[in-house]
Amino acid sequence: MRIGGIEAGGTKMVCAIGEVQTDKGQPGENQVTITERVTIPTEKPKITLPRMAAFFEGKGISSLGIGCFGPVDLHRASPTYGYITSTPKLEWQNVDMVGTFTRALGVPVGFDTDVNAAVLGEVTWGAAKDCDTAIYITVGTGVGVGVYCNGALMHGLVHPEAGHLLLQRHPKDTYAGKCPYHANCLEGLASGPAVEARWGRPAKELADREDVWEMEAFYLAEAVANYVLTYSPQKIVLWGGIMHQSQLFSMVRTKVQELLGGYISNEKILKEIDTYLVPPALGENPGIMGAFALGMREAEYRKPKEA
Known part of the structure; x- marks a missing residue:
């Protein structure tokens, strides 16, 4: 077939x-x-x-x-x-x-x-296989979040637009934001175009700049912590062009644990976050x-x- x-x-x-x-x-x-x-x-x-x-x-x-x-x-x-x-x-x-x-x-x-399709792919054959609740986050030209909740793709009023989650700003960030709708949403602060506009160079040319990735990890971790608190996913798959900066994974994982502060008392967060917040298994x-x-x-x- x-x-x-x-x-x-x-x-x-x-x-x-x-x-x-x-x-x-x-x-x-x-x-x-x-x-x-x-x-x-x-x-x-x-x-x-x-x-x-x-x-x-x-x-x-x-x-x-x-x-x-x-x-x-x-x-x-x-x-x-x-x-x-x-x-x-x-x-x-x-x-x-x-x-x-x-x-x-x-x-x-x-x-x-597109992001609901991606999370469905990972739930069906990939990193989130056999999970009944999982999310897929892509961070690239924009930020999108696909949500698979209690065995079904989430739709609701429209469909999740969690890439526009409103965030607290990094204390050193003076960039106005890239999103035309929100001054401080995840996409406007952490997408590829936002990184380039803030720092004056595309992300791939900034690999050796610790301050760039510390700020990026700050925003991504803030969002992920909020997704953990709201969706309670059994697996989080994080990808997109920005995540090709592989150092981000460990930075985001550590910051997520700090932000949650032990409130979610589950081994997957406290001790197994390296296998909880992961890149896609489907490449x-x-x-x-x-x-x-x-x-x-x-x-x-x-x-x-x-x-």
């Missing part, structure tokens, strides 16, 4: 084919191997979407999953379910992602945010693997129900 997956980002669209090794039907019971992949620039929808659909045509996929940049509409009863909504990428506002690929390919299309593929899982789940959802 073949499955299709899309990791739909603001600068690029990753489209892939996965080969499913068993026929048990449930994502966690299957092993999926990426057999083909293409990256397509995120240009105007009328250019990009046909190129994406053409990649999947004739490939024999049984369903498709899309993890998409947002905000998006995830409410099935809504007339705009499956749409990208109020994105700052104006040309992509009100684009019907689910409808476009359903009509083009004639297969069930699963849909969620650079949590998003696309999560998209496969979304597609497989949608196929199950669309199966006729027994009387």
Whole structure:
């Protein structure tokens, strides 16, 4: 069986084919191997979407999953379910992602945010496998947080926007913040563009600057501590371009323990934080693997129900 997956980002669209090794039907019971992949620039929808659909045509996929940049509409009863909504990428506002690929390919299309897809990938096959509550944090061009809570992806009023969590400022930080909406949110203070704007150079050129990474760890740990207190995850997966500065992991872990101050009296925080706050086990593929899982789940959802 073949499955299709899309990791739909603001600068690029990753489209892939996965080969499913068993026929048990449930994502966690299957092993999926990426057999083909293409990256397509995120240009105007009328250019990009046909190129994406053409990649999947004739490939024999049984369903498709899309993890998409947002905000998006995830409410099935809504007339705009499956749409990208109020994105700052104006040309992509009100684009019907689910409808476009359903009509083009004639297969069930699963849909969620890009970070929810990533956490689903890690829960299904990766670092958070067998957890019923976990989060995935990506820190790069923006900051996104995917939340898997009590065995389901979290949606709610819209969907979690925990990358815009409001933070206390580092006492030495005079930077105004990158986010146009909030002066002191995580994305505005700790994303890749924020690091570059504050220090005048991109993150990859600042590896030897202890003050840069002390401040970054301060903000990331503050956010993580708040996520621990609110979501109570059994595993936290932390990734994105900024986290390629590998020294950050130990700095963030130590600071999280300091901030929590022993209040969460659990061995995973107190003694096992090195295996609690981790990079993805799926490497650079949590998003696309999560998209496969979304597609497989949608196929199950669309199966006729027994009387």
